[in-house]
Amino acid sequence: MTPKFKAQAGTFESSDIMVLIEPVAEGSGRQVDISSTVMLQFEEDLKTCINQVLDVMEIENVHLIAKDKGALTPTIKARVETAVKRSLGIQEGTL
């Protein structure tokens, strides 16, 4: 699937992650930009975790920007999933 709308999920609070999604043209692939307060300690882990969610949701063309303030894995997964769903227009009951 390919995101249709700009979307976001999360906050800039400590222990949360802000995930922004920008639609890109079909065929331009995945671009994931991560900044994090724990980049030194968890860079690989963040990349893997975000890409796993994108894999499961079959998102191949997307620009995802993640600004992390030390979120735990379940938080990261939930925020990415919600942002993607919003960008697809399939998230119900929220913004």
Add this chain to the structure above:
Amino acid sequence: MKNALGVEIPEYIEGLGELQPYQGVWKSIIEDEVPSTNISRTLKAKKAHTSKFCDSLEEAIKKCEPFDGMTVTCHHHLRGGDGVLMQTIEILDKMGIKDITLASSSLTSAHDGLVPYVENGMITKIFSSGIRGRLGEIISMGKLKHPAIIHSHGGRVRDFLTGRIKPDLSVLAASAADEEGNSTGSHGPSAFGSMGYADIDARYSKNVIVVTDNIVEYPCVPSTVRQHFVDHVVKVDSIGDASKIASGTTRITSSPMDLRIARIGATVIEHSGLFKDGMSFQVGAGGASLAVAKFLREDMKRKNIQGSFMIGGVTSYGVDMLEEGLFKAIFDVQSFDAAVSTSVLNNPKHVEITCDQYANPNNCGAMTNKLDVVVLGALEVDVDFNVNVITGSSGEIRGASGGHSDTASGANLSVIVCPSFRGRLPIIMDRVHTVVTPGESVDVIVTERGVCVNPAKPNLAAALKKAGVKVVDIRDLKKEVDSMTGVPAKKELGDKIVALVEYRDGTIIDVIKNVTNLE
């Protein structure tokens, strides 16, 4: 050579001399021993009815005949509002003085201005109980010529008495002073409370300048630093940023996490066997640590307990507890908020003490040795109960040793309160980045997920379990936390020693290596 914690300590460091390895909390303290090095104070006579007034700090410093390689000392009672230390360094720089050893009792956010003077080699050595901000970063990057020495509050006094720190010039800020230099922090527009750290500087420095924005008619009473130690007196327009010097009252945290940890911490104290009439108590001023006082206050009222004394690090919260009669006295080496000054000035049960009396390990009456319970914070702890309060998660210098190791060593019960992880970084490590307080002097670590009791205190663990406290093995708790946060990638530190952590007895407990990945 290796110290008792297995840390490789150099035998000699250029500019600092020979080093002694840490051997254990009480190993080097020999009762009634007179140390071989014992510095006497400098005598400096003046004739009758002469004036000590100087028109400017510059003039006063010139009279002290500054020289290359000198040691300059200050106190940090002005906290983040201090304007005096920077003025002093700027004046010395203008006079072309180089190779300065700076020995302030601590360094705060007000001292980032020191960065260029460290980088250009004007300041080549630093002794301090704390280093923060950009200054901490550049020292971590190895920009200071000789390794910085991080000492405890009590250790600083011992450093003066044994000649480790030999002060040539001490510039001491006061919120009120008279023409002879009798001075205090307890009143005046910039009142900051206790002036306890400045006492040792005044007594032992070759040249003492008192700087104030508020000259009062002779005599200035009450006064802390007394006239027979003071060479020069200077009136300046400002000793710093009054809004940061006198920062209102300290509020109890509203963070649910900190409150939860504090509630558990207070319960630990209640069931420690020490919660009874005559208990003495010290608490830090930060988040969860101060919040323990809130719950302890409630518990003491509920159980009708009257404590003996509090020491600190005093906040207006402590003053409230004194006024309610929960404690008989406060011994105050350092006041944390403006509201405390009034109490220091007016309440005879609020006793200002010197840092020597507070925590010097080599005198015969340190208050920390009378402590029952102390509650302290931590940046990191480890499975051996060692505590780090100086370096951050990247190994950078960003904190303060303060009275942490002093109080932990003396207290019957030292309680560390900290979350089990902060922003995904686990707080419990296999080994902390830097040991400031050795596990031997730490009894309990309180987290929101459980309480870890030092295996050396099995009776305490049993008592807490019996009281329904969730006591967990620290290694099990570490596993639990790691499984939630993931295990952080190991970061490579360099192999250059940028700072030494001096234990309160003067031995070296840990070394801090340079950080290679700081911007």
